[in-house]
Amino acid sequence: MYHDIELAPRDKKYKHFYVLASDFDWQMRSLRRAGYTPITFEQLQNSLSGLVPLPKKPIILTFDDGYRNVLRYAHPVLSREKYPYTVFVVSGKVGGTNDWVSAEGYETSSLMDWDEIREIKASGLADIQAHTVTHRKLTDLTDEEIDVELKSSKDAIEEHLNHSIQTICYPYGAHDHKVVDIARSAGYSYGVTTDFGRVRKRDNPLRLPRISIHYVPPFSFDYGIASMNYWWKIKTRKDRRG
Ligand SMILES: [Zn+2]
Secondary structure, three states, rough: OOOEEEEOOOOOOHHHHEEEHHHHHHHHHHHHHOEEEEOOHHHHHHOOOOOOOOOOOEEOOOOEEEEEEHHHHHHHHHHHOOOOOOEEEHHHHHOOOOOHHHHHOOOEEEEEEHHHHHHHHHHOEEEEOOOOOOOOOOOHHHHHHHHHHHHHHHHHHHHOOOOOOOOOEEEOOOOOHHHHHHHOOOOOOOEEEEEEEOOOOOOOOOOEEOOOOOOOOEEEEOEEEEEHHHHHHHHHOOOOOO
């Protein structure tokens, strides 16, 4: 799970918001060297229904919110590597900013507009999926509001891009049984959370865990050496879900 891709380090408080473009480039080269194969949710679906087996070391690269810097700095790297990736867009904020962070005192970033989203989609690499209409915490909303957030974002993306949406990314990872039930009846097959971990066969497809990749200084007491930290996250088979 990635968010912003930035050229220069930001203030400490933003570390969970981004990775550096140069680190991202290194991470993608490293995945190839280590034999990982990025796949799409469609490939995951095909393998679960027994149509096509998964490649060795499959990984789904996801980008939350749909930042313009993903188009600028991640897309060229992903194109070079020919890596498919998934972008979760907030349908009501397309072409605007992630203004939901303002309330917490953070500076906003620009989000791609529909033309830019069409551009990365047309490359054949970017799979565009849903991240609600307004990026509110779904667990704080009424059933009707959750339903609107899930259905209207799906409808809007399907209308703008003319492809069917099957995956929802829950804002802040916030989900419970009610949210998952409403997502299922809104027509989603997959839901991604911010729970840390690797996907296993027994996982509920509407509550998939992910691994958050964020900025780590070249060396820090909290995280050790940045590259080691990255591999620890990607390779570890232990996760905190018990
Ligand atoms: Zn988000």
